[in-house]
Amino acid sequence: MSDFKALPDLAPPASTTGFVGWLRTNLFSSPLNSVVTLIVLYVMYLTFVPMFDWAIFSAVFSTDNNAVCKDEAVGACWAFIGDRLNLFTYGSYPAEQIWRLNICFALLTLSFGPQFFEAFPYKRSLGIFSLTVFPVVSFILIKGGMMGLEEVPTDRWGGLALTLIIAYVGIVAALPVGIVLALGRRSHMPVIRTFCIVFIELWRGVPLISVLFMSSVMLPLFMPEGTNFDKLLRALIGITMFQSAYMAEVIRGGLQAIPRGQYEAAKALGLSYWKSMRLIIMPQALKLVIPGIVNTFIALFKDTTLVLIIGLLDILATVEAQIQDPSWGKVNVEGHIFVAFCFWVFCFGMSRYSQKLERKLHTGHKR
């Protein structure tokens, strides 16, 4: 009797493993696929090689002499961006006061950075801090005029700082208004419900640019004589109205997802309407819609560029003004790529964050 002895496993065919195997399954799985791959590779060669050459290999990264950039043979002139970086970030904020903006940037990073880490324990209190204390502190720091800080008028605000301010105010102010509107839209009182529906659909139906035009030309008309609205404040009011309508719809989605039993249980416990909302419904609903809120925030963040049209100097407007400078030659593309990159980093980061949250909050029920 000889023991049964299995032959050792044969190695898989060389053509299905390793790099070659990967190529065969992903790029050359069929004749058609091979042809497509080759064509795409050729097109990529034609476009990406000159692009990289322009952006990296023959680019000017730093120079003391602007004239270098005027040379046609030279690629991208990133030195221009480096030269104006302060202006693009802080606008025309007084140079000796820039530390105040820097503190705000630091606070912003501190209050949102930890949210990305799973293990950080105080996420909730940090979230509340960033929605309540942080805006107030930042306002005092940026505007000044109190606590011994020198006042900086809003027309000196600009650049990336202004973009962030508009986006942040938009979201922080729109959140409570959106919650109230969403509750109102689900109310049983016909007057309140109708008003909320009309308000929401009105703002959602028109483009933001017309809202901005409206707030810049019509708000002064609506107010008693002598009321002087700041240009930035007018834009912020318009953006908040617009944004809160979108926010209301997102939150309504969350409210609808809460099972009826939760409302009934809250009622059975004898909680009043506002108490049941505050303690039972809203904590659950808001948690559900955080990804949606982040997504509306991304849209709002991109839309802040529209303030350029009503004459505020956000990052795009600042860059638009600076690329006119003839001493650097044509730096049009470089300037726009820089702005695009700034927005892309924020938006892409946030969208990844919201996708991660969605996966985390999506517990079960997934078929």
Place this chain on the structure above:
Amino acid sequence: MADPTQSRTTSNSSKTAIWNDPTFRSIAYQVIAVAFLVWFFYFIFDNTLTNRAKSGVTTGFGFLDETAGFGILMSLIDYNETNTYGRTFLVGLMNTLLVSVMGIIAATIIGFILGVARLSHNWLVSKLATVYVETLRNIPLLLQIIFWYKILREYLPGPRQSIHLVQDSVLLNGRGLYLPQPVPESGFGIVIAAFVIAVVVSVAIVRWAHKRQEATGQQFPSFLVSFGLIVFAPLLVFYAAGAPMSFSYPALKGFNVQNGLRLLPELTALWWALTMYTAAFIAEIVRAGIQGVSHGQSEAAHALGLRNGPTLRLVVIPQAMRIIIPPLTSQYLNLAKNSSLATAIGYPDLVSVFMGTTLNQTGQAVEIVAMTMAVYLSMSLSISAFMNWFNTKMALVER
């Protein structure tokens, strides 16, 4: 609907204080809300009237009949400086609709191609499509519009050095994109008539084939037949009638390009940017739609003996479309609303012409803003009405 304020008054409500009675409360809240709204609107109305009286602007829509006195870069209808402000409204509206329709068509085509490309088994193709989508979605549209416009204006050569594309029939230079313009000659009407007849006959054939299949189970290649009919019948008539259409090709004459259909750089840049941006969103919608049809559906279809083609056509695509169409319509709506960014580059759309120039000249802020908003609002309300109708029509009919 669950609303805790919903009233259920008990019969012995005499025991409850009146301010604790839900019905009373609900009425009181609403009365307060109405009173506040009335006061608020009266407040702004009164202020507006006072402010207007001070600046000497007359209220009302009378300004629409006054002479505009400014030129507009591009107009689909006859327009010159002597026309009225009402006419400028129409010109702007037409331009908005033009760029929206052009954008919707192009973005749908590119978006569907990209969406399918993202699901491609070819790694390179799907990764390239992903990079495209993730890049374009996360850059503000306004930036893209301005960027392409500047590129068209500053980096393209003058008319004499135009870039020649498609065997000289398309020219591109700093003054715009020149396409060959079809010029119908006498007798072209017959071709159009043939096309209309072919469409009507195809509809009839499809209905008949459907009925026959329901009754007898016999299939009829109605798609191929109607496709052939719609494409070849007009072509046949076209050549039979002696090809009654010529093209006017753009050509350099003197210092400028003459003939052909000229797309202004403003329009080209806006169209291009809107298309590329919206296509990225549509690609995501298409991908989600196709992935939303569960794999079991195509397996079941295969098990029933359907081959790949019919499986895709009869099982996967109808279900994917049900997922795709609602968000797709809202993307179309977004595109139409986003076309208002034309203001930034001076394309004469509704916002730029009417809310910009006309408003600055007349000072009729309230009327003009209201009219412009009403246009966009009615656009969005009609699209959402369509969407609701479509949703109810396409909703899964379950037992």
